[in-house]
Amino acid sequence: MKLVSWNVNGLRACVNKGFVDYFGQTEADIFCLQETKLQEGQINLELGEAYTQYWNYAVKKGYSGTAVFTRIQPLSVRYGMEENEEPEGRILTLEFDNFYLVTVYTPNAKRDLSRLDYRVEWEDRFRSYLLQLDAQKLVIVCGDLNVAHHEIDIKNAKGNLNNSGFTPQERGKMTELLDAGFIDTFRHLYPDRTDVYSWWSNMPGVRARNVGWRIDYFLASTRLGPKITDAKIDCDILGSDHCPVILELDLT
Incomplete structure (x- = not known):
């Protein structure tokens, strides 16, 4: 099974930069998006009859939003983790x-x-939500987690200490989540690989010099570890300030 996740930073713009071609090349079983930045009816995405599309739109126009395109039919679909939560289309x-x-x-x-305070509180609720799911079935989590967990996951660790996405609070919440029974699939296979990132600032020359952050992840229930066959970061794919991340599993 092949799963792909990509923060497209505006799907309409990404479509104009080759998204559909890349989507076809991946032949993913499940393809997930973050930051779609659109509302219902603002795009007609032709991905073929094999894929069913699910969208969670933010109430605020041009903001946030997630989507999943799958050729495996789900038993159920849930939008958000709680009723009456802030309607930002994040999950x-x-x-x-x-x-x-x-x-x-x-x-x-x-x-x-x-x-930051809201982020920390949100992280606690999200971890609780994932643990509720994990008590029932295996869990795979993907997306833009907006944190570089360790110094190996960011080019300029010293210069970014206490900056958003690299604060002790955010990194600590990632540690808490993993300690609760999840693995970072990329680090599970490649614990020492350096200079592999998934996001780069739009400042001139930053991506060309690979001054990046690894903030896009596939996490999985720890007991899925033996089923992981590969975890990749498609660093050369343009179209967004993030690049796609990939997880391959053998669930037979």
Whole structure:
């Protein structure tokens, strides 16, 4: 089974930069998006009859939003993790026979850290939600988690200490999540691989010099570890300030 996740930073713009061609090349069983930045009816995406499309739109126009395109039919679909939660379209959960798939666009703490307290509280709720799912079935989590977990996951660790996405609070919440029974699939296979990132600032020359952050992940229930056959970061794919991340599993 092949799963792909990509923060497209505006799907309409990404479509104009080759998204559909890349989508076809991946031949993914499940393809997840974050930051679609559109409302219902604003795009007609032709991906072929094999794929069913699920969308979670933010109420605020041009903001956030997630989507899942799957050729495996889910048993159920859930939008968000709680009723009456902030309607930012950040989470989609698809239930399959043997596992739950959760795609997520984690809230950003903001440059001035004005949303850090909210982010920390949100992380606690999200971890609790995942553990509830994990008690029922295996769980795969993918998306933009908006945190570089360790110094190996960011080019300039020293210069970014206490910056949004690399604060002790955010990194600590990632540690808590993994310690609760999940694995970072890329680090599970490649614990020492350096200079592999999934997001780069739009400042001139930053991506060309590979001054990046690894903030896009596939996490999985720890007991899925033996089923992981590969985890990749498609660093050469343009179209967004993020690149796609890929997980391959043998669930037979």
